[in-house]
Amino acid sequence: MIHVAVIAREKSWFDQIITQIPSLPISFRWFENCSVFFKNQELEDWQLIYLISDRFDLLQEELVQVKEQIPEIPVLCTVPKLRQSQRQLLHQLGAKEVFPWPVTRQEMKYFFKSYPEFFIAKAEEDQYDFIGQLDFVDGVELLRSFCTKENTGILTFNWDERNGRIEIQNGQIVHAAYRQLDPLTSVLVLTSWHHGQVSFKEESFISKRTIMLTNKQIFDECLQYRQEREHLLQAFPPEEVKLFTHPDLNFEDFGPSERSWLYKMYKGRTILELRDLYEGDFNFMLKKLKLWLEKQYIIPEEEYHSIRAKKEAEMSTSGLTRLFRKILKSEQKEKEKETSKEQPPVQKKLPYLFASFENLQIFKSMVEES
Amino acid sequence: MKQSILEIAIITDNRKQILDVWPQVNLKECSFPFEVHYMVEELEDQNRIFLYLFELENAGHLEPMEKLIPFLPFCLMFVDELDESFVKKISDYTSRFETPLYLVMHEDEKLKEKISTIAHLDFKLPEFVILEKQATVSRTIRKLVKNILDKVSLHIAAEGKPEPPEDS
Numbered sequence: 001m002i003h004v005a006v007i008a009r010e011k012s013w014f015d016q017i018i019t020q021i022p023s024l025p026i027s028f029r030w031f032e033n034c035s036v037f038f039k040n041q042e043l044e045d046w047q048l049i050y051l052i053s054d055r056f057d058l059l060q061e062e063l064v065q066v067k068e069q070i071p072e073i074p075v076l077c078t079v080p081k082l083r084q085s086q087r088q089l090l091h092q093l094g095a096k097e098v099f100p101w102p103v104t105r106q107e108m109k110y111f112f113k114s115y116p117e118f119f120i121a122k123a124e125e126d127q128y129d130f131i132g133q134l135d136f137v138d139g140v141e142l143l144r145s146f147c148t149k150e151n152t153g154i155l156t157f158n159w160d161e162r163n164g165r166i167e168i169q170n171g172q173i174v175h176a177a178y179r180q181l182d183p184l185t186s187v188l189v190l191t192s193w194h195h196g197q198v199s200f201k202e203e204s205f206i207s208k209r210t211i212m213l214t215n216k217q218i219f220d221e222c223l224q225y226r227q228e229r230e231h232l233l234q235a236f237p238p239e240e241v242k243l244f245t246h247p248d249l250n251f252e253d254f255g256p257s258e259r260s261w262l263y264k265m266y267k268g269r270t271i272l273e274l275r276d277l278y279e280g281d282f283n284f285m286l287k288k289l290k291l292w293l294e295k296q297y298i299i300p301e302e303e304y305h306s307i308r309a310k311k312e313a314e315m316s317t318s319g320l321t322r323l324f325r326k327i328l329k330s331e332q333k334e335k336e337k338e339t340s341k342e343q344p345p346v347q348k349k350l351p352y353l354f355a356s357f358e359n360l361q362i363f364k365s366m367v368e369e370s
Numbered sequence: 371m372k373q374s375i376l377e378i379a380i381i382t383d384n385r386k387q388i389l390d391v392w393p394q395v396n397l398k399e400c401s402f403p404f405e406v407h408y409m410v411e412e413l414e415d416q417n418r419i420f421l422y423l424f425e426l427e428n429a430g431h432l433e434p435m436e437k438l439i440p441f442l443p444f445c446l447m448f449v450d451e452l453d454e455s456f457v458k459k460i461s462d463y464t465s466r467f468e469t470p471l472y473l474v475m476h477e478d479e480k481l482k483e484k485i486s487t488i489a490h491l492d493f494k495l496p497e498f499v500i501l502e503k504q505a506t507v508s509r510t511i512r513k514l515v516k517n518i519l520d521k522v523s524l525h526i527a528a529e530g531k532p533e534p535p536e537d538s
Contacts, residue, residue, distance in 0.1 A: 182390070212393045221386070291454060352468040353440045357526060360443055363376045364519040366413050367512045 002026045003044040007037055007062060008052035011207050015177035017052070019163050020105045026112070030207055034065045041070070050076040052101070056086055060093065067094045076111075078103055105161075129153070130200040139191035140222045142198060147171050147215050153203045159196025162279055166190060167206050173218055174209040179280060183210045187218060188225040189281050225283065232286040233271065235293065237300045242268035243289075244304035247311060249297055258288075265298055373415065378515070379422045379438065379445045381463060381471070387448050388423065391476075392507040397423070404434035411511045419515060426462055444470045444518060448501075452487050460491075472518050473498045 006028050008014045014030040029044070031037040037049075049066055053059035059079045066075055074096035079086075082100045090098050099107055132142070134157075143166065146155060150171050157164040157178075164178030166187055178186035211218065237243070245265045254262060264277065271289075278285045292298045299307070314322065382388060385407075388395060399407050411419040422438065424431045439445060447463070449456070463471055473488065475481055477500050485498060499517045504510045 184386075184389075213389075221389075224385075287455065288453075349465065350436060350440045350467050350469075352470070354443045354469070357443075359374055359376070360519055360522060362374070363413075363417070363419070364516065364523065366417060367516040367519065369414075 002047050004028050004048045004050055005031055005037055005044075005046050006050045006052065007031045007034060007066075009033065009054070009058075011175075011210070013052045016180060017050075017103060017108070018165070019177050019179055020103070020108060027201075034062050037066075038069060046070075046073055048076065048096075049073055050078070052078045054080060054101075056082075060089070063090065063093050063095060128199040128201050130198075132198050134159070134193050134196045134198055137198070139193055139198075140219065140226075143173070143187075143191055143222075144219060146200060147173060151200075151202070152206060153201055154206075156199050156201070157190045157193065157196060158199075159193055162196070164190045167203075169206045169209075171215070173211055173215055175207050175211060181281065184213065184218070184221065185281055187211070188222060191222055192225065192229070192282070195276065229283050229286065232283060232290060235290045236271050239270060239272055242270050242301045243274075243293070243298045244268045244301060246296055246299055247304070247307055261285075261288075262292075262297065268301060268304075373417055375418050375420055376515070377420045377422065377438070377442050379424050379435075379442055381424055381426060381445055381447045381459070383425045383427055383459065385423070387450065391448065391501065392510060395507050404437070405430055406434050409511070411508060411515075419511065421511070426459055439467050439469050442469055444472055444522065446472050446474050446514075446518075449473050449475045449484060449488070449498075452484055457491060470522075472521070474501050474514065475499070476501055477503075 004026055006014050006017065008017075008030065009032060011030060011032075014028070018028050027044075028050075031040065049070075051059055051062050051066070053062065056079050059077055063075060063077060066073075071094070075094065076097050076099070077090050077095045078099045078101050080101040082098065087098050097111060099111075134142075143155065146153075146168055148171065152169050153167075155166045155168065157166075162178075164186060165176065166173060167175040173187065176183045176186035176190065178190055181189060213221070243265055244267075245262050249262065251259050251262060265274075269277075274285070274289070275282050289298065314325075380388070385397075388397070395409055397407055397409060399405075407423040409421040409423075411421070413419065422434075424435050424439075426435075445463075445467070447459070460471070475484060475498055481500070488498070499514065499521065501510070502513050502517070504513050
């Protein structure tokens with residue numbers, strides 16, 4: 001196992017880095033600043049130090065400190081908006097490699113691949129206290145089983161290129177990171193996975209608490225999240241039915257990310273396939289899909305085939321009949337419009353009956369005083 | 371000593387939204403006369419602010435909403451994502467109630483962008499308020515209520531009090 005110390009002032013920067021890195025036999029640890037790192041230097045046999053900062057001058061200071069204390073360990077640096085001269089200066093001060101922020105997954109992958117020893121690491125299974133597959137275990141139940149015991153450590157979730165982690169301190173869930181989601185949503189998403197590998201490693205060096213809810217509240221949230229998903233799924237056809245984009249849909253009406261999802265459904269996808277394709281919060285995606293289904297941007301397989309068949313039949317008829325049909329249709333539509341104009345939907349609007357505005361002034365002064 | 375209650379409704383379809391803003395909030399639940407979730411902010415001399423949580427699409431909330439919202443000074447709605455469902459929610463609200471709706475925005479880098487987008491949507495809405503996070507839940511609520519009451523009193527100063535409808 002390769003040990004990397006990440007020194008970053010903000011915990012979120014560390015989370016962003018580690019959730020991007022592909023699953024490798026590397027253990028990352030976060031330190032808030034150099035002095036914390038030097039105090040805990042004996043913790044592991046460090047092979048690499050990674051410095052992240054948002055200011056160049058601070059990074060430079062940290063690099064000098066680290067190189068003075070432990071010159072033999074290679075140092076990586078990351079800082080936003082790097083100029084060529086600054087990059088050169090960092091290299092002169094002894095930085096092994098310099099990445100501008102934000103670091104992409106590809107860059108990280110190439111860098112770690114340039115260290116062959118990272119891949120020759122010994123069998124990693126021995127290093128974990130627990131390792132299992134999510135295909136057979138329910139994520140929430142698994143998490144619950146780790147929380148009841150007096151456990152302190154990190155539960156890591158890997159599913160292909162996706163990586164997430166949940167940190168537990170004395171049985172209490174304190175922090176989670178997955179992509180750039182907030183900690184609580186990360187827990188909800190990670191525990192809803194149906195594939196991938198989970199591993200637990202005891203760790204005494206846990207980050208600060210970012211999830212303020214108690215375990216019970218978190219599990220209630222998980223339950224609610226699951227119920228919400230079940231509720232949303234009821235709006236869709238059965239699992240095995242493929243959903244297709246409507247043949248007449250104009251893809252140019254959509255933004256790039258929506259268009260790419262609609263395009264993925266061009267040849268039909270079941271809801272389970274979509275679930276496995278979507279990396280973020282799938283409930284959010286389901287809401288969008290539900291809306292699309294209501295607006296007929298996407299349609300179930302049967303309907304799709306009938307529309308396609310109709311279209312093909314229409315294309316094979318003569319041009320003149322097509323023209324007549326078109327004229328008749330437009331006449332019909334106009335008629336429909338006229339009838340709908342005659343009967344506008346009557347919706348009763350409830351009036352504004354609040355009257356005691358003097359009271360509001362009293363409350364205003366009360367809130368101001370406090 | 372006369373005590374009074376200020377009642378406000380928060381329109382949301384996602385309870386998580388509230389927990390995101392106030393992680394330690396104490397949500398209470400009552401089942402009579404209606405099933406409603408609410409928060410209470412205690413002020414001095416036993417005066418209180420009640421914040422009801424209503425979901426527009428929840429059929430169970432329909433009755434309490436129709437009974438309560440017309441008599442409230444204003445309602446709140448948090449703005450997260452400006453997507454179609456958000457637009458639908460606002461038009462749904464404005465088509466059902468005349469009670470003013472204040473949009474509460476988080477102070478983030480997208481704030482300006484959000485304000486200009488909503489301005490283009492052309493709903494006849496009152497102004498926006500910006501959520502200023504304070505040290506405690508209670509202070510954040512007070513600050514938010516104060517900001518809105520400031521706007522309400524400005525509005526009254528400019529246009530006078532809205533007249534109560536004749537047929538009651």
